[in-house]
Amino acid sequence: MSLTHTGVTTPAPLDPCGLEEHPDCGIRDVLDRIGDKWSVLVIVELAGGPRRFRELQRAVEGISQRMLTLTVRRLERDGLVLRTVYPTVPAQVDYRLTGTGADLTHLVKALADWSLAHRADIAEARQSYDRTHPDHDIH
Amino acid sequence: MSLTHTGVTTPAPLDPCGLEEHPDCGIRDVLDRIGDKWSVLVIVELAGGPRRFRELQRAVEGISQRMLTLTVRRLERDGLVLRTVYPTVPAQVDYRLTGTGADLTHLVKALADWSLAHRADIAEARQSYDRTHPDHDIH
DNA sequence: CAGAATCCCTAATGATACTG
DNA sequence: CAGTATCATTAGGGATTCTG
Numbered sequence: 001m002s003l004t005h006t007g008v009t010t011p012a013p014l015d016p017c018g019l020e021e022h023p024d025c026g027i028r029d030v031l032d033r034i035g036d037k038w039s040v041l042v043i044v045e046l047a048g049g050p051r052r053f054r055e056l057q058r059a060v061e062g063i064s065q066r067m068l069t070l071t072v073r074r075l076e077r078d079g080l081v082l083r084t085v086y087p088t089v090p091a092q093v094d095y096r097l098t099g100t101g102a103d104l105t106h107l108v109k110a111l112a113d114w115s116l117a118h119r120a121d122i123a124e125a126r127q128s129y130d131r132t133h134p135d136h137d138i139h
Numbered sequence: 140m141s142l143t144h145t146g147v148t149t150p151a152p153l154d155p156c157g158l159e160e161h162p163d164c165g166i167r168d169v170l171d172r173i174g175d176k177w178s179v180l181v182i183v184e185l186a187g188g189p190r191r192f193r194e195l196q197r198a199v200e201g202i203s204q205r206m207l208t209l210t211v212r213r214l215e216r217d218g219l220v221l222r223t224v225y226p227t228v229p230a231q232v233d234y235r236l237t238g239t240g241a242d243l244t245h246l247v248k249a250l251a252d253w254s255l256a257h258r259a260d261i262a263e264a265r266q267s268y269d270r271t272h273p274d275h276d277i278h
Numbered sequence: 279c280a281g282a283a284t285c286c287c288t289a290a291t292g293a294t295a296c297t298g
Numbered sequence: 299c300a301g302t303a304t305c306a307t308t309a310g311g312g313a314t315t316c317t318g
Contacts, residue, residue: 026254027179027247029261035174037311040166053280064312069281073277079264090279091318100260107253108166114246115165121239122168125218138212176291192300203292208301229299230298 033078038063038071040108043097046081047105050096080104172217177202177210179247182236185220186244189235219243 034040038060045051045059057068072095075081080101086092097105173179177199184190184198196207211234214220219240225231236244 026258027251029258030250030254031174031179035170040170065281066283066313067311070277070311073275077265077268077272077277078261079268080261085280088279089318091281093280100257100264103257104253107249110246110249111169112166114243115169118239118242119165119168122217122219125239126216128218129216133216136212138209138216204301205293205303206291209291224300227299228298230301232300 033074033080034104034108034111036071038067039075040111042068042071042075043080043101043105043108046095046097046101047108050094052092052094056095075101172213172219173243173247175210177206178214179250181207181210181214182219182240182244182247185234185236185240186247189233191231191233195234214240 034043041060041063042056045056051059053068053072056072057063057065060068063071072081072083076083076095079098082096082098082101084094084096086094173182180199180202181195184195190198192207192211195211196202196204199207202210211220211222215222215234218237221235221237221240223233223235225233
């Protein structure tokens with residue numbers, strides 16, 4: 001959607017990143033996957049190599065059995081994680097990143113880098129906001 | 140970044156992306172902001188230039204007045220968006236990306252690019268999964 | 279071990295009405 | 299126009315119990 005300003009000499013509406021080209025297309029799918037509470041943490045752990053169910057649960061601190069199950073299932077469904085069942089007894093299952101999943105770690109790293117680079121800015125902005133808007137509660 | 144899987148000589152878990160270095164640190168803050176339902180769409184719209192409240196609401200299809208308010212407030216609090224009130228009557232307010240917010244659009248674009256690049260893979264993986272796991276409901 | 283099945287609670291979002 | 303205030307709904311997530 002072109003939002004060309006009607007301004008006389010106003011410089012064309014800048015879109016430095018070319019984001020207008022794909023407003024929603026597909027981003028939601030990815031955000032729905034990595035935007036939840038645990039997926040990124042699981043992916044990061046799996047970036048270190050294959051893990052069994054209990055290993056993952058111990059590594060990802062605070063995750064419940066239920067949420068770990070749901071998280072790995074969804075990652076598996078999206079083809080980001082490969083689940084392998086070994087017919088031993090008791091059962092043994094391991095999870096590992098697929099090619100797509102491994103590629104996703106690059107994106108996660110970009111996110112982590114950006115977060116670290118701007119962490120101080122954001123923290124400061126929040127403090128400033130909370131100081132100047134004491135009554136306001138938007139969390 | 141090489142993903143060479145030696146297998147034999149690498150007892151140590153490989154971390155091709157260096158993700159282990161910052162497991163959680165700061166990523167959550169960013170994901171909590173861009174992981175919600177509307178923030179990315181608002182940011183993308185603002186990447187096209189300053190917008191007034193109603194303009195934003197019309198541009199971001201489906202967003203309620205309440206959620207738009209909450210979304211821009213949170214973005215403002217994090218220093219990603221600048222809110223300017225003009226003391227006219229009726230009131231006039233515009234929103235624009237700050238420096239940090241504009242920088243964030245780079246990350247959003249990386250996300251969009253990745254999403255587009257892997258959209259087919261993911262869609263196919265899902266279909267395959269749903270076909271082989273008919274009863275399973277994990278959404 | 280690796281889950282499946284329940285129950286319960288809270289946060290997130292939506293709908294509607296009202297205001298400076 | 300640009301919100302605020304309420305109420306209703308739903309999705310996400312946690313705790314617990316049970317099983318192959």
